[in-house]
Amino acid sequence: MRESKREAALEAAKRIIQRDGVTGLSYEAVAAEAGLTKGGLLYHFPSREDLLVALHGHVAQRWEQAMEAEGGAPAAELDRASRFGAFVRASQYPDRAELLLMLEASENPVNNAIWDDIYHRWVDPVPDSADASAEEVQRFIARLAADGLWLYESLATEHLDPELRRKLADQITAWGAPEASTD
Amino acid sequence: MRESKREAALEAAKRIIQRDGVTGLSYEAVAAEAGLTKGGLLYHFPSREDLLVALHGHVAQRWEQAMEAEGGAPAAELDRASRFGAFVRASQYPDRAELLLMLEASENPVNNAIWDDIYHRWVDPVPDSADASAEEVQRFIARLAADGLWLYESLATEHLDPELRRKLADQITAWGAPEASTD
DNA sequence: CAAACTGTACCGAACGTACGGTATAGTTTG
DNA sequence: CAAACTATACCGTACGTTCGGTACAGTTTG
Structure with missing residues (x-):
């Protein structure tokens, strides 16, 4: 022990x-x-604060591990399309604790940084509004759709049918990777 | 008085x-x-519970009023495209209290019903996985993207540039109403 | 008509408990 | 031995909830 x-x-x-x-x-x-x-x-x-900070780290790490499992490798070793695909597929299986903690973190810089780090590793930065191409806008919307799927599955009393969920994830992934333009 | x-x-x-x-x-x-x-x-x-229930009703009502303001009429008087447009435009201006309460409600049937009612008035039902057409899937993804936009603006420390935000909302609206443009 | 009564909208103090945190002495385990 | 606990007692505070009282408008009734 x-x-x-x-x-x-x-x-x-x-x-x-x-x-x-x-x-x-x-x-x-x-x-x-x-x-x-x-x-x-x-x-x-x-202190309770210490517990919470550790918990943010713990749950956030589990979340990244789930994405790494979907992608077959850490974010740094994946091209943009695969990275986004892993992100979207992981969004199908949300964890209520993640949502609650991310919300709690959004008011606390220290905890927020824990989640922000992971986000930055897995999704493209927000496009500049001035020179945002149609493609960049489309990719960002696909990312928002993945977040929406994640939110939906976190909140809804009845989960989506697995088949439909997969259809949605596939389509979102396709929209998030227009052309085969990798980095 | x-x-x-x-x-x-x-x-x-x-x-x-x-x-x-x-x-x-x-x-x-x-x-x-x-x-x-x-x-x-x-x-x-x-009791505190009573306060919370009343608060759910109050905030939910304000949310619906915001959508009615965007659409220029109650949901029942709008066609699908205008209804979705109002929903998306309202998603640009989220209220942190809404997210927190919706989350809290997701574990309580009474409070959940308050939010569900409004949702059912403003967005299409979830498509059946079996006979979901490509168009239905696209519309549902657009709705998820609107939810994602709403979540993003609720959580992010730095809000999106208003111009980009409008671009996103317009594009999401367009994807949510294929073949019909009513503006 | 006025006194008595009723209902609504509050005030203010108090009570019990849950919880965060402290303290400390003893016990297991690698 | 020391790190990783167990067990118990205690403190202060915050919070939900109870309760008795106040003010006043409207209604009833002798």
């Missing part, structure tokens, strides 16, 4: 957030869920 | 949620913001 229930605590914290939202995240709840005591938790995370 | 502070309290609650999230919504905070006392608030909203 040496070397830590820390990971277990973070996984438990993630489950609690999925179930009860960020408000439900208390030391006692996490301790009960993870099978350790409040004292043990406080040993790893001296 | 003595003025009801009920409406003022709901507006105050909305501001508090925008600023501090749902967690920040306490009787004391709302009372201070709305200029009445905790006791007075309790008179109108006997």
Whole structure:
């Protein structure tokens, strides 16, 4: 048991957030869920803030791992089309905890940076409004559609039919990679 | 005639949620913001749950009013293209409180119904996966892109350039209404 | 007509509990 | 041995909720 229930605590914290939202995240709840005591938790995370920061890192890392699994490689090793394809495919399987945490992060620069880093690795920067070509606009809209799919699946009580979901992902991917123009 | 502070309290609650999230919504905070006392608030909203339900209704109504303003008429009086156009244009100006509340609602059937009603009035139903035509898929993706735009503007620290934002909205609207251009 | 009564809209203080955090002493495990 | 815990007790505060009271407009009734 040496070397830590820390990971277990973070996984438990993630489950609690999925179930009860960020408000439900208390030391006692996490301790009960993870099978350790409040004292043990406080040993790893001296304050609730510390727990939250660690949780952002943990969940964000899992998200990037999911995209890497879809793409078969880290972002840096993929061309733009494959990178975007992995991003879109991963958007089919959202995690409620991700959405809740990203929202929570949007008001906190430190946590926001955690998510921003990953975003910057996987999606193109926002085009300049002045010299935005039709193609750039189309690619950005495809990215927004992927975000929309992700949001939809996060919020909707009833998930989309897997077949339709795949159709949507394929079409969004196609629109996001006009021509075979790689980097 | 003595003025009801009920409406003022709901507006105050909305501001508090925008600023501090749902967690920040306490009787004391709302009372201070709305200029009445905790006791007075309790008179109108006997429990925190009651306050939240009323707030969902209030904010959702404001959202629909924004879409009606964009479309120039209630959803029922608009054809599909104009309806979707109003939906997309309204998506350019998101309200952080809306996102937070929609998220909160997604776990509560009563509150969820409030938002669902409006959604059903303004966007097409999800296509059947079996007989989904390419056009239906395209329209649904356009709707997802509008949601993505809305999410982006809700979360991003830096808002999009208004010119680019308009370009995006126009293009999304065009994709959402293939073969028919009513403007 | 006025006194009594009713309902609505609040105020203000208090209560109980949950929670974040502290403290500390003991126990397992690599 | 030291890191990684367990177990228990405690403190202060924030918050939801209860409750008794106030002010006043309108309605009823002797």
